[in-house]
Amino acid sequence: MELNIPQFDPDEEEQANRKSRREAAAEVQGNMSGRRALKAVLIDLSGTLHIEDTAVPGAQEALNRLRQACVAVKFVTNTTKESKRSLMERLHRLNFNLQEKEIFTSLSAARRLLEQKQHRPLLLVEDSALEDFTGIDTSEPNAVVVGLAPDHFNYQTLNKAFSMILDGAPLIAIHKARYYKQKDGLALGPGAFVTGLEYATDCKATVVGKPEKTFFTQALHDLGCSPGEAVMIGDDARDDVGGAQNAGMLGILVRTGKYRDGDENKIQPPPHLTCDSFPDAVEHILKNLL
Amino acid sequence: MAETKWPGCAGGLKAVVLDMCGVLYDSEPGRTVAIPGSVEAVNRLMSSDLQLRFCTNETQSSRDKFVAMLQTAGFDISVSQIFAPAPAAVAVLNERGLRPHLLVHDGVLSEFDSVDKTDPNCVVIGDAAEKFSYQNLNDAFRVLTGLEKPLLFSLGQGRYYKETNGLSLDVGVYMKALEYACDLKAEVIGKPSPRFFQSVLNDMGLQPHEVLMIGDDLVNDVGGAQNCGMKGIQVRTGKYRPSDEKHLTVTADGTVDNLSQAVDMILSQRGG
Incomplete structure (x- = not known):
């Protein structure tokens, strides 16, 4: 293929x-x-x-x-996993002149949507991305944010996300990539899990990236x-x-x-x-x- | 001319096919409970002149274990009467010379014992429950992307089901995830696939109009059977919802309170 x-x-x-x-x-x-x-x-x-x-x-x-x-x-x-700070640090190592506040990512877009709608998210993102959500209230979540979180994409967590969406929580997708390239080959992207949840709940995700x-x-x-x-x-x-x-x-x-x-x-x-x-x-x- | 409407059509039937969960029994935590009247209804069908088969989308256990579980609930059913997606998949694999990478529940693995699984050239997924981890899905994804012609079989396409501790995502969700990632269409094995119903008809050597399906799932049991030319009756047990009776695309040939009532009506049409 x-x-x-x-x-x-x-x-x-x-x-x-x-x-x-x-x-x-x-x-x-x-x-x-x-x-x-x-x-x-x-x-x-x-x-x-x-x-x-x-x-x-x-x-x-x-x-x-x-x-x-x-x-x-x-x-x-x-990006589904890199914080603005880590992106900036990489670019600094390559001698690019830029500041953190000049970076806008799909995670920033998700954060902005959460703030606008005052949602409290269940964040299915990798731990490395969490710092871009600092200060967002995640108690008693009423929205589901799907990034790429191999550690969190397990049966229990997905069942929980599913039940929340069925109860009316919006489904927010950082982006819908089918897969991405890893050093040892291709790996499933967030789009696969977003599509599965859309099918289960008969709803459409809001994509932010x-x-x-x-x-x-x-x-x-x-x-x-x-x-x-x-x-x-x-x-x-x-x-x-x-x-x-x-x-x-x-x-x-x-x-x-x-x-x-x-x-x-x-x-x-x-x-x-x-x-x-x-x-x-x-x-x-x-x-x-x- | 022969009567074609339910229940009059029951007079000309040669066989009945029953769905299992929600028609014969309900699953409760750690046990299987017969729906009142169902054990006796099955026995009455068995001692009638009608052929009887069972058609399930159960993919968490092998038929052996399934039969043993049914026995504890009072049903005396033999493995050869049960049609389930896993053995149907094995038949497809053998017929097409395919070697599967399996992502299925441990309980159903033994159904695939006879199948060559080395150097896989297709993927079979079932309701793997706890085994639906990122790693396992990614392994299946990588097998598919490594194939020149990626081929995915899904044992059913359900969205979710109810368990004692809440709702659980069913195999259809993970099928959709892999379909999206690999940009392909899975082949669904099990209800409501026409091929699955046809295999039951072939086993009995009957034409579709001679056979009646009874189930609690309007789309998969009733609609699936009707698409094959069989009659489909829905019971008001299991996952039945009142809204099923005004469904947009599927209309059952008849709706009855439970299996016991269905069997009463069938046998009385046959003068029995």
């Missing part, structure tokens, strides 16, 4: 929604003359700035050049700019570029990380730009979008 790693697959309902989103995005693109000046750049981490423990050549310098321009920068990523539109609008919210004033750079055609463009942003696809030949043809409308790597994307922004 053919595997793209790690892969998201929007459910059928979403595919039905896609057309209207596509039309909306096309409208934004067709309306470029009315586009306001670029105010923000969202940047994916893994596969775009670095591949595992190696920085993309020239990426640190390119980031510094971008910072000297009059534009806000935010780092956005889908990329490529959801709300993920991008929330990431931009703190920067006080609208999607029409922002661009996203990433290596995942569907989740980074397609998601951002559906939200009304421009999307730039880089040919690093998980990029495979022809990925730019997998989304409609196509990426605003497809280029070799992050430094080229920055070059394009500095030359053409500011």
